[in-house]
Amino acid sequence: MRVVILGIGNLLLSDESVGVRALEALRDSHDVPPEVTLIDGGTSGMELLEDLEGVDLLIVLDAVFANRAPGSFIRLSGDEVPVFFRRMLSPHQVGLSEVLASLDLLGRAPHEVVVLGVQPLTFETGMMLSGPVAARVPDLVNAAVQELDAHGIRLDPRAVPAANLA
Template sequence: MTTTPTIAVLGVGNILLTDEGIGVRIVDELQRRYSLPEHVLALDGGTAGMELLEPLEGLDKLIIADAVRVGQPPGSVVLLQGDEVPKFFRTKISPHQIGLSDLLAALELTEKAPKAVALIGLQPVSLDTGMALTPEAEAKVPEMLELVLAELAKAGVVPQAIEGIA
């Protein structure tokens, strides 16, 4: 029997633009290190927008990992929750956020918005072309992953660590 996801961890970003891909890297790391219950969806959203509508409809909780421009020093990690999340999308850092902003608005309009939304973000050090995160961003992956795990714990989910993964 397949359980419908009620919680999603969505990593977004363009992995071709150094730190812009941090959200995708966080979801990759979550899936590599932890086994998630059936009702928790880990989703690499890349630079997608409206095509994510269906998997995100009616969730109890949506956790987004992304690069953010919030006026903090490069490499800063931030946690935005609830009403703070839509406000963040008024200042775009990259084209994918236009789609994500539209997606969240469409979920609201259809009355299928997640009951709770959290955004875990990193103020990028660089958005230059490149497949690797900057060393500063790479160093923040554990902190961001811990924030994702803390948000999951608030929703009553404690993922099981996969043995043998450091």
């Protein structure tokens, strides 16, 4: 099984970076097996085509606009994902939707896509997440770990997070 966890977001726009921040937290807190690739997609678009081609499971971590309270956790899968990409819920979805549509046309789309996100509070210029969104980063990490576990892939937590090793 080939799995990609894709964190997307702009690190300069506060809550817009939650996907990348969650990916960093996952990488720092867990040992990831070789069949799982962690990709910091930043604000990438079509450059992700090759990385996402033919994966069995794509887990997207991102800020998601869902008309909910800031910091609300959002999980989309199955039939919800195409709806997600038709309604502008994320600043990246134009790029990501083009990538997924291109892969679909080539017959190489990910077999399954799960979007894990948080309703943002602000996209003001700044490198810090707002309080309600920062509080959800551990939930995004746990949700990604649970998604993998549901697919028979175990991520073991590190005794000491990599960020604390010097």
